[in-house]
Every structure is written in C-alpha cells, then in structure tokens.
Amino acid sequence: xxxxxxxxxxxxxxxKTGLAATAAVGGLLGAGRAxxxxxxxxxxxxGELVAATEMQFPPFDISDNGVYKGVDRExxxxxxxxxxxxxxxxxxxxxxxxxxxxxKKFDLxxxxxxxxxxxxxRYAFSVPIADATAALMKRADDKxxxxxxxxxxKTVGGQKGTSQxxxxxxxxxxxxxxxxxxxxxDNNESYADLAAGRIDASVNSLPNLAYAAAxxxxxxxxxxxxxxxxxxxxxxxxxxxxxxxxAINAAIVKLDGDGTMAAIQKKWFGQTMDLPTTVPEPTI
Amino acid sequence: MRPxxxxxxxxxxxQSAGTTLALSLxxxxxxxxxGAAVCAARLSRQAWLRRLGGAYVSxxxxxxxxxxxxxxxxFLAEYGxDIPALVAAVGGLALSSGAxxxxxxxxxxxALPRGQAEAAVALGFPGIEIWxxxxxxQALRISIPPxxxxxxxxxxxxxxxxxxxxxxxxxxxxxxxxxxYRPLEAYVGGGLFYLAIxxxxxxxxxxxxxxxxxxxxx
Numbered sequence: 304x305x306x307x308x309x310x311x312x313x314x315x316x317x318x319k320t321g322l323a324a325t326a327a328v329g330g331l332l333g334a335g336r337a338x339x340x341x342x343x344x345x346x347x348x349x350g351e352l353v354a355a356t357e358m359q360f361p362p363f364d365i366s367d368n369g370v371y372k373g374v375d376r377e378x379x380x381x382x383x384x385x386x387x388x389x390x391x392x393x394x395x396x397x398x399x400x401x402x403x404x405x406x407k408k409f410d411l412x413x414x415x416x417x418x419x420x421x422x423x424x425r426y427a428f429s430v431p432i433a434d435a436t437a438a439l440m441k442r443a444d445d446k447x448x449x450x451x452x453x454x455x456x457k458t459v460g461g462q463k464g465t466s467q468x469x470x471x472x473x474x475x476x477x478x479x480x481x482x483x484x485x486x487x488x489d490n491n492e493s494y495a496d497l498a499a500g501r502i503d504a505s506v507n508s509l510p511n512l513a514y515a516a517a518x519x520x521x522x523x524x525x526x527x528x529x530x531x532x533x534x535x536x537x538x539x540x541x542x543x544x545x546x547x548x549x550a551i552n553a554a555i556v557k558l559d560g561d562g563t564m565a566a567i568q569k570k571w572f573g574q575t576m577d578l579p580t581t582v583p584e585p586t587i
Numbered sequence: 588m589r590p591x592x593x594x595x596x597x598x599x600x601x602q603s604a605g606t607t608l609a610l611s612l613x614x615x616x617x618x619x620x621x622g623a624a625v626c627a628a629r630l631s632r633q634a635w636l637r638r639l640g641g642a643y644v645s646x647x648x649x650x651x652x653x654x655x656x657x658x659x660x661x662f663l664a665e666y667g668x669d670i671p672a673l674v675a676a677v678g679g680l681a682l683s684s685g686a687x688x689x690x691x692x693x694x695x696x697x698a699l700p701r702g703q704a705e706a707a708v709a710l711g712f713p714g715i716e717i718w719x720x721x722x723x724x725q726a727l728r729i730s731i732p733p734x735x736x737x738x739x740x741x742x743x744x745x746x747x748x749x750x751x752x753x754x755x756x757x758x759x760x761x762x763x764x765x766x767x768y769r770p771l772e773a774y775v776g777g778g779l780f781y782l783a784i785x786x787x788x789x790x791x792x793x794x795x796x797x798x799x800x801x802x803x804x805x
Contacts, residue, residue: 355752358762359761359762359764359765359766360765361765361766365765365766366754366759366762366766367766368595368596368598368599369599369602369754369759393752394752394754394758394762395750395751395752396749396750396758398750399657399661399750399751399752402657402661403661403752405665406661406662406664406665407664408660408661408664408669491764491765491768491770492770494768495770495771515768518767518768519768522768
C-alpha cells in the first residue's frame, strides 16, 4: 500500500521522477523506436484523439461518480470539434502520464502542467490553458492570516516537486520570520492537514485553490492576492509531434477568440482570465 | 465525517469493487494454473525443469508488482508490443501470484511424509493414482490456509493496477476524495468494500477447509 500512496499520487509537477524514468526508458530504447509517424494524420484517419490525464485535479480534471468533468474536459472536447475528431479520455496516475505519452499509449497529455525551462527541453507545450500563479489557502475561521505575508512564523504545506512549492520557498525566504514548509505527495493531503489544523496554509495554483475553497467554504478560504510570479498551465505533447501541437494551438487560440474559453473559465473559475496566445518564455 | 459522501458515491464504489473483484479472481485463477505448473516443474526429476521453475519464482517473486505492471504496459509498448490495459493488469497479477502459489503448493507437497508415497507404491497403486488419491488431496488441504492468505493479499495488491489506467476500488476512492475534498469518508467507504470482499473470501476458505477435513476423517 505504501508504494501506491507514494508513487500513485505524485502528481502534476513532480516531473523529476517521470523525467528520470522516461529518460532511462527512452535512452535504452531510443534506437528501437518507430520514429516516423505523423500523429495528427493518424488521429484524423482514426477519427479519434486519445487524451490522458489524472482525474484528481479539480477543477481541471474531476471524476464525478465515474463521469469525467472539468476545464480540461470541456476544452479538449471543443478542440476535438475544431479538429473534426472525437476525443476519448484515459485516467492515469500522474506518474504514469508522461511515461505513457513517451510510450505512445495516447496522443496528448491534457493534465495541466506548469511551463518551466527544464520541461521545455523534453516536451512540447501547448499555448496556456489557464493561470498557474501560486497562491495560499487558509482555514475559513483563521483570522490571523489576511495577506500572504502573514504566513511568517507559521507552517505551510504543498505538493512536493511543484513549481508552486518552489515559489513558496522563495517567497518565505524574504519574510521576517521563518516559515516551516511541509511537503506532501498530493495536494489533497495538504488540504486534509489544513482542515485538521496540522498546518496553517496550503500552497497551490490560484484556480485550484479557488475551486477547493468554493466547494468547501465551511472549511477553507483563499488568501488574496496570489503571491507568486505569473506562470501558466499548458497541455503536453511529444516533442516530435509538431503538427499535432500546431493544430491544437490553433484551435485553442480560436476558442480564446470566439468566447468559448471565457465561458469555460466563467463556469469553473467563477471569473475569466487573460492568457497569452503563444507559448510563453518560462520565468522559472 | 459525513456518511452521505459514501452513500452518494455508493454506485461508483460498487462498480469499482466489482472491477477489483473480477480482476483479482481472474488473477488468482490464472495464477493458480501458473503456480501448479511451476510447482510441478520444481518437483520434477529433470534438473533443467527444476532450475526453470526456480528461476520463475525468483524473478516474479523478486520483482515488485508495480514494476511488473509498468514493464508489461509501458516498456513492452516501446518495442511495439501494445498490450491492452486489462490484459496487462490480469497478466501482471497472475504472473506475480503464480510465483507465490507455486511455493505454497511446493511447501504442501514437501510436508507430506515420504512414507505415504512409498506405502502406496508397495500397495500396488499406479503412479497417477498415487498422485490423484494420496498426495494431491492431502497437499491441497495443507495449502488452503496459505492460499486464502495469498488470495486476500492479491486482492489488496490489485489496487496497483490503476497504474495502467483501470478504475479499481482504491483509485476510485482517491477520485472521490479529490472531487469531494472529503478524503476520510472516501477511504472509509473503499476500506469497507475491501473488508466485505475479504471476509467473504475468508468464509469460502473456512468452508473449503471443513469439507476437506471431513474427507480426511473418513
């Protein structure tokens, strides 16, 4: 059981493990791979785009009594319509998502991944699908935290390996009193400890926290404004699938222009957000 | 604690418990066939068969199930061998469980006093009859408690097959935990299903043991 707790739940941005594993596999087998197949042409002839994510990242990916819902679902459905193909979804633990992408078990990772310099070397990123700026969440009844700086001298939890946790550490270093940082394999465990009173705040991207706080307003409240540098979530494809990524980017930009994106954002985030229409240069 | 969360997701949990049960039973049954074959190889008079059986046990008992599943599903795909998730899941469970079941069966055969087979030979039983009427019934009886143990372990280990994208009980509990932000309720719900299934398995084991014990008393 321990194994699945640690491995199964490591997520989103705990890419280091994924990178190491895929690098090892890729390195061993690089020679044996059938390299030249155009994924976009394949998808069009099949009439189906197979997308994978971990359906445990609300409001992006939710498995509500077995039905896949969320921002990613609605956006990829709209993108599929643009491409003229049907979309099918795979629910994989985060650690399996990137190895599965490399092993060509599916065409595209629609889990939101923060764009970083390191990751750009290994994967092709789509244009941003959402804001990923780091923010904090506290217990709803905690009056001692009103702004991000109030975490000085307190304990804050976040998911190990995420860019949001890294930003928290950088932010905390500038505060007058040291912040104790607790690292979790999964954001949901950090929220559980926040509710239980073991930590004073949880760090994650603003959209995730806003949704969590809205779902459990009895327990949680978001600390505004977000403290981190502006970062973005994108989808991820294989580096050599340039034609597929180009087609998906064109579709996302079109949906951004015709108001579809804004409608999805309004529904899930309660507000709209402006997103760059090109893959931004990562700041972290 | 809000039990409503469990009631609300009851259908989803039941469905995934069915998946867990079906996968585990398939893994157990296939694993038993593999185990019987490997055990036969390990008890063989042929040295190369014994070595082959030994190597099987060493490899599949030595490799963690999680790694085995990842290997079957992702690693083989790199060689163009695209194994469907369901086949990878049942195959992984069976290959791994087969190694354990082989050793359970071997232990049971080794526990039988040598004199029994010798007495049967002296009484003029043909070879196949010695197996069928003397050795096998006793070995099975001895191996029932450890086999039930192994079945229960396998059922719980089947939570690992979510790495190939199958929505089994643990995975679904996690999904519920993350979509409701109520982890305690979700895991209590999942845990109760595991407990119910395993109590049934243990019950069947007890019945089987009683039946076979009655046979021995005759």
